[in-house]
Amino acid sequence: MSTAKAAFCGEQTVRCADCELRRLPIFTPLDDRELQAIEAVKREDRFLPTGATIIEPGATNAELYTVYRGWAFRYRILSDNRRQILHFILPGDLIGLQSAMFDAAQYGVEALTDIHLCVLPRRKIWELFSVAPHLAFDITWLGSREESLVDEGLLSVGRRTADERIATLLISLFKRARALGLADGNVVDLPITQQHIADALGLSLVHTNKTLARLRRVGMFARQGSRFEMLNIRALERLAEYIDQDLAPRPLI
């Protein structure tokens, strides 16, 4: 697992204080004491290639990670390989909070791109709670935000039409990426296939394809490979009943 990831972004370890993410306005600033507390807990970095398994379903000793760079997704599967993507994971997001709390992970996490993770060793989480309550609060906050993403997904899959689901997902990913400085105007690189979209929205691959084609024909967006250009954000937001909540500043552990 450490052989295939050779030339990936230099694999440079970054000190928390120098973390580029922290400069983004969506992240709330930490004071020096808090930064020290994090650095004391988080020493190791981990680099994984596209498609790598970050958390294996059923894993019993997964660590807690913060994504420094790259995309991933969390999912559950049934025995006959039906797969449901629970949410997509972007830089600044936590990975593995549930599995850090429980004995075994009920889910899996897989990298969508080459990915750079910061590791918070499982056994140090409790230490963090007792020594740095502010950070503990932030972890809880991030857990709640993740649940909110899953809530939104459940609302989509349970009660929205295929068009509305697609619109909701595109808008949500676009705005999350843009807030991280990953968008260029109305253009984002979404490193996902139609199969991922289908698995996230509870649709079949074929129907996802046809729905995407229809929305594209109507001028909602354009696409070349993984490059998505949002052409009619208003219309997408209306379809999705989108509520801006991803813009709220949030903690970064």
Next chain:
Amino acid sequence: MSTAKAAFCGEQTVRCADCELRRLPIFTPLDDRELQAIEAVKREDRFLPTGATIIEPGATNAELYTVYRGWAFRYRILSDNRRQILHFILPGDLIGLQSAMFDAAQYGVEALTDIHLCVLPRRKIWELFSVAPHLAFDITWLGSREESLVDEGLLSVGRRTADERIATLLISLFKRARALGLADGNVVDLPITQQHIADALGLSLVHTNKTLARLRRVGMFARQGSRFEMLNIRALERLAEYIDQDLAPRPLI
């Protein structure tokens, strides 16, 4: 709101140390110091009648609650009243963690029965994190467990057939209730209508009714009003690919 709830279970305030829930084996015991920490934060009790709004969608100052007695559910709605139930809430569950973390609640919570809540005032949550890290950890744990319930719901709605969804929901509610001592052998009282089941599973009322009828005819379960008797738990578990996770001991705040 305090007039209609007259003769409801005497409305006796209970001290945490005397809490009946704590005697159940599924809850991890707390030591005296932790009990004191909770009692210091949680003084108020609240009693609400069936159908009451516990958290209004969009509410900005909701408190954090622990359910002492009664059932509820958490949901999201779209502007045209399509409603998705996110999960059901039983005694020992937390209500309002997300809305305690964020400015506004993205969801609503409604009582399914007369309900007895223990209130953790919103403004004391931070105090709890700084003074009682063990309890802070437990809150995070409970948040993760709630997310796990939503995950399971999303998997159901996204990837399971109607029969499998019904089986999953019935098994899950039955086992959760039984672990709380709310079942009598294979019989539980589920205070929900078919509309609730439909809204939780992303199905229409009519199709929910027909699917329930089919499973009943096949001998999976029997029903009289809200009284459900599980007749073939094995078959239900097989349909649901049920994994026992609700039996793990958990904290009670």
Next chain:
DNA sequence: CGGCGTGTTGAGAGACCTCAAGGCATGTGG
């Protein structure tokens, strides 16, 4: 070159939905 992953499109099938009507129990007011 052939294999593979991804995207596209057509045709037919089926799961699920909407509309509609009626039954049964409970509660309320005359």
Next chain:
DNA sequence: CCACATGCCTTGAGGTCTCTCAACACGCCG
């Protein structure tokens, strides 16, 4: 005590959204 309204459950009929099966195009890569 009856009339009536209300909430929940049930069933039938027909429509449609979404699925499965199938085939093909395209680029990439060994």
